[in-house]
Amino acid sequence: MTKLGPVLAAGLLHAAAVLADGTGFIGYGKTLYHPTCAFACRGVVRNCKLSCTPEAGAVNHGTAHNPVSTPPDCFVRDAAFLRTMALCIDNYCPVSDKPSLDLIEDYWASHLGTGTLGNYAYVPALSYGEALAAARADEKKAFDELGGNRDHSGHGDDHHGHHKRRHLARRGTGFVITPSGPNVTSALPHIKARQPLNHTSFILPQDWQVQYSGMYDFEYNEVGHSTYTLVVFFVAVFLPIPLSLVRFVPGVSQSKAWSAIQSALIHPPAFGTHHRAPLAKVVGVMPTRGQALYIALISLLNLLFLLAPYVHHHPQGTFGSVAEQSLSIIGNRAGVMAMGNIAAAFLFAARNNPLLLLADWTHATYLLLHRWLAYWAVFLAALHSVMLLDYYKRYGDYAAELARDYWVWGIVATVAACAIVPASLLAVRQRFYEVFLVGHVALAVLFLVAYYYHIWYCYTHNWGYEIWTYICGGLWGAERLLRLARIGRRGWRAAEVTVVPGTEGEYLVIEVAGRRPLPDDAGGVAYLSFPTLGWRLWESHPFSVGFVGGASAAGPATGSSEDSEGREAPEAGGAKEKAAAVVETTAASRNATVFLARVRDGMTARLAAKAAAAADGVLRLGVLVEGPYEHSGSAASDLSRCDEIVALAGGVGVTGVLSYLRALKRPAKLFWSLRQEGLATALGPALEQLKKVNPEVEIETSVGQRLDVEGILYRALTADAAEKDKPVGIVVCGPPEMADLVRKKVVQLARSGMVSRTYVFVDEAFAW
Structure with missing residues (x-):
């Protein structure tokens, strides 16, 4: 089910209006409240009834969560509103954000009509300077009418006819009023939210501060959503590159210390002795310790950034309590962070993943990490839905939200994401691979489409959340085009x-x-x-x-x-x-x-x-x-630094090492185990051709017998290692149980202290 209306409307929106809030993610090219002090002024009076506000306010000119009955063109032509706004900006911006005059004038030209979203199409009837001069004249007139010795507000007087200013005190990262309040006074009548605004009025410091605190917190935390999502994405994507550069450090391949590190922290399974053999045959594979360290880092980043840091200032105009604010902020951050994990997961699943060229990690490793990133994405998406559901049941109008299109598409996206997990279990992939493949792609596409419309119906293209859809869709589309090429x-x-x-x-x-x-x-x-x-x-x-x-x-x-x-x-x-x-x-x-x-x-x-x-x-x-x-990373490059190759193969797994033995053309020993002689006969010509290409290859075939893995590895790493400075390459390709046994014995020998030679270990395997 796809609707073209929102897409066409989005194109018309971008063609007809020039947005003043930038492009990109919030905090990275896109702003919410810039400057916050000016937005706080408008936040106080946006729901005040102006002289041009329609009597029947059925049309909402704001958002579903922040409705406004006054149309944009009314705001920009109403003199009382313009003068009140200019006076408020001049009162509070110099003691808070201290924006430049150019920024204030840009805000004035683009945001007075629409509020949060800038649009230069609505031109104010008065410039900022004109409105401020008129407001100051009205203020002086009111002061004179009071006899020139007291102000209408009772906050003190200014014998020069202008208000006094005092810098607001800082609390944390935002500006807050001191207990006595800033000494800002005016003889003009005070205006508060939802009161009629018929003449130039003065916005009280405490009213402005409540709006400022809410907007400051909201944008600060939204920038945090973008920042920490981007951190997770870039760390996930680019961390393999610097970690892979270790192999280029001179002498590292000959270093026994490096072999010891690999034997302790890289090659062994995180727990137990099985890596390629699935746990309980259907549960899934155990990551190696190197893979587990990466997974632990990404998991730690997701967890820490989900929980902190945030800012809270109360009282404020957006949330009524810290509990309400926390529920909304953490829920929203979970939703944004889910997309950073999903984008990295899309890249890792690609056959044409460029990281296969830039790093030495294998396609099998990236597919394993793809699943872990997807687990985090599904968890965060579900958490987003649960927390926002709880928020609107406690603090909002849940029945109204449930009927809105963005909510419906959000449910579709969450269900699609959650359905991917059981539909991708190892048991399903083994038994119904073709069904899994089609269902996996269909659910992923459904999630992206639903996420896009979830954002569109809530924000259109105003705040950049849809960019993650473009990233994921771009990765997926580019991957398919490269496949076709x-x-x-x-x-x-x-x-x-x-x-x-x-x-x-x-x-x-x-x-x-x-x-x-x-x-x-x-x-x-x-x-x-x-x-x-x-x-x-x-x-x-x-x-x-x-x-x-x-x-x-x-x-x-x-x-x-x-x-x-x-x-x-x-x-x-x-x-x-x-x-x-x-x-x-x-x-x-x-x-x-x-x-x-x-x-x-x-x-x-x-x-x-x-x-x-x-x-x-x-x-x-x-x-x-x-x-x-080349799904094996830099295995060929790593093996080229070895002066000898020892390959162990099981069954038709022998062909997984043939390309290495042909290309490297150096002394090598191939130990091949198979159950019946017939396979050896069928593959005999290939092995004969290998001998012609590389005469230094020794081939030992064991029919109906298991290889003496421990003896082969002992000789390669100890007994035959005398006066050999370069590492030995150990390659295994065969059944999972055999590969896990070779991995186990290599690690055991390396950590036993008997090894007198460094090594390069390659587990040649293809993963689904």
Whole structure:
């Protein structure tokens, strides 16, 4: 359900009026009350009935929360109002904000008609100087009529016919009256809120102060909302960059102290011994300690900024008590801060996340952090709704709010945000991945649309809250455009899909040919989409790029195999579509990339069924290739500083390390564990080609046996480490349990004191 009316109206609003309050977030290009002293003057008299105020005040010229019955053009032409405002500004601004004359005149030209929102379309009948001179003349006349020896207010007299001024005392960060009040006097009649304003009047200091305190507090706290939301956003987004620069410090990779720090604070799971293997198989993954430190920092910032700092001055004209003010302010801050977390979460979920180039964190890490940022965003959005609901039930008109459009769209946004959490649980992703994917995107888009209209119906585009929608929508849209560009670069290509004989239908060979194959040294992940496979045209699934260039028209080399898990998602051991392998077969067909995929539910199951049903056992169809993506951060760069690579692989996870072993061309040992010989036969040509590219690679294959992980790592880090100054690269790619065991043993050896060599640890994994 989308309405175009608000969008068109917003465009007309910006085209027809020039706003005097700036653009951007409040406090960062946008102002609320500038100068506050002048706004406080108008706050006292905005609801006073003027001579031109319509008798039937059914039309609201203010906001829903601050209604005004007098139209803007009445304010700017009413002489009594203009003179009263000029006198008030001259009385109180010099002793409070001390604005420049230019700022006062800009306020006069843009805000007298509308109040809070500036608009130069309403031109005052008198300039500020003219109105002030007239007001002073009226004041002198009133003084003379009283005999020149006393003022009408009883606050003392000024024998020069002008008021006395005294600086207001400070309390905290705002200006407040001293107990006796400032010595500001006038012979003019006093005016208070909601009283008729028919002639030049004097606004009492205490009335002005009440308005000033409320406006000062409100804007100060609103600026805080913007500030702390931006801090959370920028810290979340940019913190990985300086943390990643440590690797460029000379000698750090050879430093045993750095290896010790990594073994204690970076690589181990935050608790227990499992990182890639899901907790209780369906709960989720345990962050590493490095990831947990980042999550703890972001959580601490969210919590601290949610609770403080705020300013409170009472009495004031906006809130009746500290409790009322706190409920509103904290609730509003929660809503604003939710968007800062959401914007960072949108960026972290992107395949084309630029931080993958600027920092050395992996895509799997960013996806894990994406979820934690989303948790905070959902919590804050729900808290915003709950606290504002409580506020209006206690201090407002809840029934009236409930009927307003902004409230309805706020409910939609909150429900959509909260629904994302159960719909994204690991158990759902494993069992219903395609449903999860569509639902996740739909709920995220629904949230953004609902948030936009929530803001529009409450504030239109006046105060910059909608900018977060533009940031999130811009990130999402740019990400999709980059995906299309990557697909367009490869173009439409032909694919041949075959079930590998002797594997009981467990593996598929997908040969992708075309005029623009992936580069020969490609690594990382490519996403394949088969638009003609079914009606779900949006589906694309990742396959790790292990090898490029080689299958014959006759089909792949065959052999029976039954792999364990392959290159698994770290949090989804039973997920439907896994990162897969690329293998070379016996023939040498150029301009082709061959993917060996393990059959799961979903897309690979449909491909296998159609291939098995084909007359010649080969399914021919079109494919779109997106990628390749380097989702492993700077793993290749980090490993290039090592003088030796030790790789441990399980099942088709061997292809996750092939690109490293090909590209680095240095002494390496590959330990590969698999359940049956058939997989080794199918991948044999790829390994032979690796030996040609890098003759210094030693390959040890264990069929039907587990690797001696502890012995391999002990030799790499201790026994074989004599007189070797550079670090050893340790790469693991395989089932989650195997990866967690390697991580555990590396950390244990490093912290045992037996390690005599530094290391670089890479857990090559793809996350959903």
